[in-house]
Every structure is written in C-alpha cells, then in structure tokens.
Amino acid sequence: MTTGVRRRMGVEERRQQLISVALDLFSRRSPDEVSIDDIAAAAGISRPLVYHYFPGKLSLYEAALRRASEELKARFTEPHEGPLGARLLHVMHRFFAHVDEYGPGFSALMRGGPAVSATGSREKEHVSTTNALIDDVRQSAYEQMLAHLGIAEAPPRLELVIRSWISLAESTALIWLDGRRIPREELELQLVHDFAALVAVSATRDEGMADVLRAILKDEPADGPFAELIGRLTSLAS
Amino acid sequence: MTTGVRRRMGVEERRQQLISVALDLFSRRSPDEVSIDDIAAAAGISRPLVYHYFPGKLSLYEAALRRASEELKARFTEPHEGPLGARLLHVMHRFFAHVDEYGPGFSALMRGGPAVSATGSREKEHVSTTNALIDDVRQSAYEQMLAHLGIAEAPPRLELVIRSWISLAESTALIWLDGRRIPREELELQLVHDFAALVAVSATRDEGMADVLRAILKDEPADGPFAELIGRLTSLAS
Structure with a gap:
C-alpha cells in the first residue's frame, strides 16, 4: 500500500471533528439558524455522512453543548492559593472569555435553548x-466557590448568596x-465586588455569614479587589 | 320560563373559569403533572367541553400563564411617594406573596417551562x-424601577444593574x-439591600451611578431600609 495523501478519519476522530465544527457554528449564529447542510459544508463532508455519525441536529447540538459545558467547567478551576478576591477575578476573566467566544450560542442557550x-x-x-x-455547570461553579471558601456543607444563607450570585454572573454576561x-474587564471586577457586597448584606443579619465575610477579608492584601471596593465605597461615602 | 337553579355560563365566563381552575392546578403541581382530565374534574365539566373552549393543554397553560403574568405586573405598581427603599420593600413583599401563591408553577416556568x-x-x-x-414581566419590572428612579432613558451601567438585580430577585425566589x-420577610428586605449594594458597587467607578446612589439615599429616613443597611454595615466593619 502506498501512503495516501488524504487519510481517512476514524469514527471517534470524525465525531470529534463534527462536534468542533458544529460548536463553532452554534457559537457564531443562533442554533436555530444552523442547518445540517451548514455543518456538512463546514466539515467538508456530505450531508448523509453527517447523519452516519449523528442521528440529527439535536444530538449534534447536545454533543456540542456538552463539550462547551466541559470547557467552561474546566475554566472554573483555580489553584487554592492567594487571597480569594484575586482567585475570583481570575475565574471571572476566564468566564467572560468563554462567553465572548461562544456569544450567540451562549445567549440562545440561556434564553431557553433552540426552539x-x-x-x-x-x-x-x-x-x-x-x-x-x-444545572451541572451551575453546580460545578457552586462547588468550586464552596471549596475556595473552605466550607464543606453550606448553611442556607451561604448557599443562597453563592447560587444567586452565580445567576447574577450569568445575567450580567447576557446583558453584556x-x-x-x-468594557468586559470592568464587569469581571464588578462581579467580584458584587460577590463581596452580597455576602456583606447577608452578614448584616446573620452571624455565620459575618464569619464568612471576615474569613474572606482576612487574607485580602491592600491592593486586592475587595480592599479596592472598601476603599472606593469609603471615598464615595465621604 | 322558570328560574333555573343551574344557570348556564356564557362562553367568556366559562373560559375565565377554566383559566382560574387551570392556574390553580398549574400552581400547586408542576404543569407536567396536570392533565386535561384533572382540569375537567376540578371545573366540574366533561373533558370534551374543556376542548370546546381550549384546543389543548398547551393553550390553557398559556392562558393561565398570561393571567398570572398580568397579576404579577399589577403587583409591581407602587405609588411614587415616600423614600425609594420603602417603596421597593412593598414591591418585594408583593412579589414574594405571588411566588408563594404560585410556587410549583413558578418554579417549573422559570426552570424552562413544561416539557x-x-x-x-x-x-x-x-x-x-x-x-x-x-420577558414582558421582566420589562415591566425594569420600567417600573426606572420610573421610581425618575429616569427616562437609562445609561448602560444603570440598565445592567437594574436588569441583573431583577434576575437576582428571580433566583433568590426560586432558591427560597x-x-x-x-424566612420570606428576611429575603424581601435582603433584596432591597442587595439593590442598594449593587448600585453602590457600580457607583465606585462611574460618576453617573454615583449620582443615582446619592439620589436614592437623599430621601432615605433614619429608619428606612437603606439607612438600616448602612448602619448594619458600619457596625459590622467596627
């Protein structure tokens, strides 16, 4: 046998290529506006061959969404080192990079998925x-936050603050x-500040939340995002 | 003709009765678990008669949802009198009363509607x-907020804070x-405080938002919710 210039892809390799192509299309346009023909053309294969690997657009969309979810969850991973404000800012930066990359697809998904x-x-x-x-992505974000706070089992008020802040981050990204x-960078920092503010509000009437707030602020350096917020609020009040 | 004990309902009256019955069922159970037979039984009429007024469960669900939306929008209406914190607290109280009344139906709707x-x-x-x-309910909430702030056209940062706070209120209610x-009352006050906190965070880097914050706090009495927040935050910080 001679060495062929065009090598045939294996089944799994072809599936992964189709997922990549589909994810790219679903990200740049609303999924409703992407057809199997578009995906076949972008992948350089025939429409029947797409159907050979995926029974339809719905399953290809789900596979693409699964890949994007895994990618987003990976972006939440941040070493447990240094003050919490700086860690959270790194994660917000990567979250907005993801939203930026998958813009229209992210919007369509969060607004109820493709009809x-x-x-x-x-x-x-x-x-x-x-x-x-x-839900899996949200749960992953929630668990990462708890792990960074060093808390295994969250009391109801902490759970509420973290979960509702995650939804605030989603809606902030969608509105952006x-x-x-x-500017994106402004909102990344704003969400870090929002988290501290929501914890502080809850801490005004719950001793457990006050402990959480103190633990967050304890390691905060003078040039960290939380210290910056306190400085700015103080100068705003005066 | 004699006076019949059982009067026959007119078409519109019957439709409205069916919507009431359906809304009640869709509120107490997830809409997926409500059948046309359940609705017919609760209304005391036959299944075919339900279909005479509504082509199917989907259109009855939509009519019930439309009624609940109108009701919720009506609950946002608050006189433009007195300090903003107190007005917002009244609205949050009525919002949670609505969520309380339509619990499971509200959850199912906000988690993607019935499958x-x-x-x-x-x-x-x-x-x-x-x-x-x-979206219509969210837009109504947004416009009410702007009207209470006395602002006709919101700059981007104010729009973002109001719209993302509305989503925070939704997720807080869902988690509750x-x-x-x-306790419900605690979360009603917390959301009023959260609004002030989110405005304050945004105000730390935007002069327009600082003006909005000053306008909110200007009319605040010493025993109002925003003054309470500042007092509590100050004692927490000391």
Whole structure:
C-alpha cells in the first residue's frame, strides 16, 4: 500500500471533528439558524455522512453543548492559593472569555435553548438534557466557590448568596453580550465586588455569614479587589 | 320560563373559569403533572367541553400563564411617594406573596417551562409565547424601577444593574421556594439591600451611578431600609 495523501478519519476522530465544527457554528449564529447542510459544508463532508455519525441536529447540538459545558467547567478551576478576591477575578476573566467566544450560542442557550422541531418524546428528552447540562455547570461553579471558601456543607444563607450570585454572573454576561456597551474587564471586577457586597448584606443579619465575610477579608492584601471596593465605597461615602 | 337553579355560563365566563381552575392546578403541581382530565374534574365539566373552549393543554397553560403574568405586573405598581427603599420593600413583599401563591408553577416556568408533547411548529410557538410572557414581566419590572428612579432613558451601567438585580430577585425566589429554609420577610428586605449594594458597587467607578446612589439615599429616613443597611454595615466593619 502506498501512503495516501488524504487519510481517512476514524469514527471517534470524525465525531470529534463534527462536534468542533458544529460548536463553532452554534457559537457564531443562533442554533436555530444552523442547518445540517451548514455543518456538512463546514466539515467538508456530505450531508448523509453527517447523519452516519449523528442521528440529527439535536444530538449534534447536545454533543456540542456538552463539550462547551466541559470547557467552561474546566475554566472554573483555580489553584487554592492567594487571597480569594484575586482567585475570583481570575475565574471571572476566564468566564467572560468563554462567553465572548461562544456569544450567540451562549445567549440562545440561556434564553431557553433552540426552539427545535421534534416529536414529543425526543423534545422532552432534549429539554431535560439541556437543562441538566446547564444545572451541572451551575453546580460545578457552586462547588468550586464552596471549596475556595473552605466550607464543606453550606448553611442556607451561604448557599443562597453563592447560587444567586452565580445567576447574577450569568445575567450580567447576557446583558453584556447584548451590545457590549460596557468594557468586559470592568464587569469581571464588578462581579467580584458584587460577590463581596452580597455576602456583606447577608452578614448584616446573620452571624455565620459575618464569619464568612471576615474569613474572606482576612487574607485580602491592600491592593486586592475587595480592599479596592472598601476603599472606593469609603471615598464615595465621604 | 322558570328560574333555573343551574344557570348556564356564557362562553367568556366559562373560559375565565377554566383559566382560574387551570392556574390553580398549574400552581400547586408542576404543569407536567396536570392533565386535561384533572382540569375537567376540578371545573366540574366533561373533558370534551374543556376542548370546546381550549384546543389543548398547551393553550390553557398559556392562558393561565398570561393571567398570572398580568397579576404579577399589577403587583409591581407602587405609588411614587415616600423614600425609594420603602417603596421597593412593598414591591418585594408583593412579589414574594405571588411566588408563594404560585410556587410549583413558578418554579417549573422559570426552570424552562413544561416539557410538552407537541408537534414541531406548535412547540416552537409555545416556547416563544412563554419566553415573551416572561420577558414582558421582566420589562415591566425594569420600567417600573426606572420610573421610581425618575429616569427616562437609562445609561448602560444603570440598565445592567437594574436588569441583573431583577434576575437576582428571580433566583433568590426560586432558591427560597426549594425548601423555604429562610424566612420570606428576611429575603424581601435582603433584596432591597442587595439593590442598594449593587448600585453602590457600580457607583465606585462611574460618576453617573454615583449620582443615582446619592439620589436614592437623599430621601432615605433614619429608619428606612437603606439607612438600616448602612448602619448594619458600619457596625459590622467596627
């Protein structure tokens, strides 16, 4: 046998290539506007060959979403070193980079996913698959936050503050995507400050939350994001 | 003709009765767990008669959701009198009363709506109807906030703070519904404080937002919610 110039891809390799191509298209346009023909053309293969690897657009969309979810979860990983404010700022920076990269796809997903044409049971399954992937990312973000705070089991008020702040981060990113009228870096820092502010508000009426706030501020250097917030608030008040 | 004991309802009256019955059922259980038979039984009429007024569960669900949306929007209405903190607290109280009343239905809706069995185009239409109703309520909340602040056209940072705070209120209510482990009244006040805190964070780097913060605090009485927050934060810091 001679060495062929065009090597044939293995099944798994081809699947991964199609997921990459689909993720790229689903990110640049609303998933509703991406057809199997678009994906086949971008991958340089025929439409029937796409169907050979994926039964339809829905399963390809789910595979792409799964890859994006795994990628986002990986971006949450931050060494447990240094003050919390700086760690959180690193994570916010990577979160916004992800949102920036997958813009239209991220918006469409968070606004209810693609309005797909499908028969009843497949549609139900798709809705629950999509919701489960989103919940999984949120849960991962929540667990990372707890781990950085060094808390194994969160009391109700801490759980509420962390989970509602995660939703604040999502909505802040979505609003930013709609026109990008505020510099991204400003919002990354703002979300770090928002977290401290929400903890502080809850700490005004709960001793456990006050302990959390003290633990956060304890390691904060004079030039860290939380110290910066306190300095700015003080000068605003005077 | 004699006076009948059982009067027959007119078409619109019957429709409204069915919407009330459906809304009650969709509120107490996840909409997925409510059947047309349940609605017919609760209304005391036959299943075919329900279909005479509504083509299916989906359109009855949409009508019930429309009624709940109108009700919630009406609850946002608050006289433009007195300090902002007190007004906002009244609105939060009525918002949580709504969430309390429509608990499981509110949760199901905000977590992606019922996973309905339907053919493609009707499903698409349903998803967009549901999303449009939710967006309409959010937009109404946003406009009410701007009106209370006396601002006709919001600059980007103010728009972001108000809209992301509205999503914080939604997620706070959803997390509260899941187990109700924190007193409702505490969260109503917390969300008022959260709003002030988010405005303050944004005000640390934008002069326009600092003006908004000053305008909010200007009319605040010594026993108002915002003054309470500042007092508590000060004692926490000492």
